[in-house]
Amino acid sequence: MATIQDIINSYKDKPGGIIEAYHAVQREYNYLPEEAVEYAARVFGISAAQAFGVATFYSYLSVAKRGQYIIRMCESAPCHIAGADILIKTFEDELGIKVGETTADGKFTLELTECVGQCQGTPVITINSMPYVDMNPEQVPAVLALCK
């Protein structure tokens, strides 16, 4: 696994590249450890407060540790009317956690999201950003089983 410093350094010549660097760190670590934010601040010549401000502005960036598989459930209006509430409840029951939490084994994190742009197949979830469309509650165990 590349070190946080190496990842961030590779974006240092890109104007405004801090967000790209954060994405790259998250691809390896699934979240932004505190040292990543502090190091990015130094590399991009901004204060730690500003670097933290950027990291916490965007819902796809997380400064809290997350699981190996990040399950996001869309709750925007098209998914809402297609039964997103029941789907969310089913995931919570199957995993034994609430939205915003991570399973004790560090495998799954459950998050809500707004529209992911797959509204031809509502309701939609994403697992590590890959969409699963036309979800129904009965499919939840099978989808979780895909995450080895």
Add this chain to the structure above:
Amino acid sequence: MAAEMRIVLRNADQINPDKIEDYVQAGGYKALEKARSMARTDLIAEVKKSNLRGRGGAGFNAGMKWSFVPEAPVKYVVCNLDEGEPGTYKDRTIVEKDPQRLLEGMAICGHAINSNQGYIYCRGEYPYVVDLLRRAIDQARSSGVLGDFNIEVRMGGGAYVCGEETALIESIEGHRGEPRFKPPFPGVSGLWDKPTVVNNVETFANLPDIVMRGGAWFASIGTPSYPGTKVLTLTGDVVNRIPIEVPTNTTIREVIFDFGGGIRGGKKFKAVQIGGTSGGFIPESLLDTPIDADSMRNIGATLGTGAVLVMDETRDIIDIVTRISKFFEHESCGKCNPCREGTFRAYEIMKKINKGQAAPADLDKLALLSRVMTKACLCGLGQAAPGPILTTMEHFKAEYQARLQI
């Protein structure tokens, strides 16, 4: 029955989007060649003549926007692929089916405004589109079709407000995506304070055909004041949940009942929200309105991004608008007070109504708050956020009344 007319989706499912050879075989990059043989002012005049209006929602004349860009050593072409309006999947569809068309459109704009650097800001929800675009750019670069025009893809982070052009610019610069005060407009001072044209994917994707066939051809399609086609994305309680591309004089009824195949499960129509989650709700009585931006504005609705969310007779309008209010409360960036506080209070009152705990005075407060936000918010997010509330209070008043605590 009304028929589709494909311009931006012409190559969809006809070519392999991962092969630039296919695009070139289908006539791709001839328009760029032609554009580059034209004087910049003539090219801009041709695009102006086409009356192509921005397809991201605001509907500003694209050629006019370009003509405001002053002479400067460095300028930028920025493509808005942030597509955050719930119910919208048109830009994803256009790019997934035919990415080279977008690159060609951006390069045409690059020639028109004399810029050699383009950025595509793609929403963080579409990492697979980012990958596809990067492959497409690599192919275009190695085959030399783009000449000295460079394009870089930047990925957003899941912030709806970054669809607003100045917030998008802030985000490319590596900042929190908070909108700027306008003026200056990006055309004069945008990315890194340089003149910048920001257009939507669909706007750029129309350019190759406008250049090849001429502005007059494009201006003759659909409704004269908002000519051309529009890609619409159908979702909700409609039989066919598909993307379609239709002339702008197509009516909402044709969209839902001809292309969409009507309402699912043999149920009756209740409402449709067009243009994304900030769009107005439209009742049955207004379905014969053409979808062009001006006709939609005349009925108090929007064309917006072209999302079409259909709701059947069983749907609870109040519950849906409450959910939409939560969306705006969540997505407000917090920079300006009317939006930060307004979206919070609007959601608070909608929850109260939804629970059957509101009094008539709450409706008055909600209506007043909505009108204030429309005028006082800094950017389009806050200005448009009350749209669903105001239009449902108008067209579905009985549903609000029935929920009040007597």
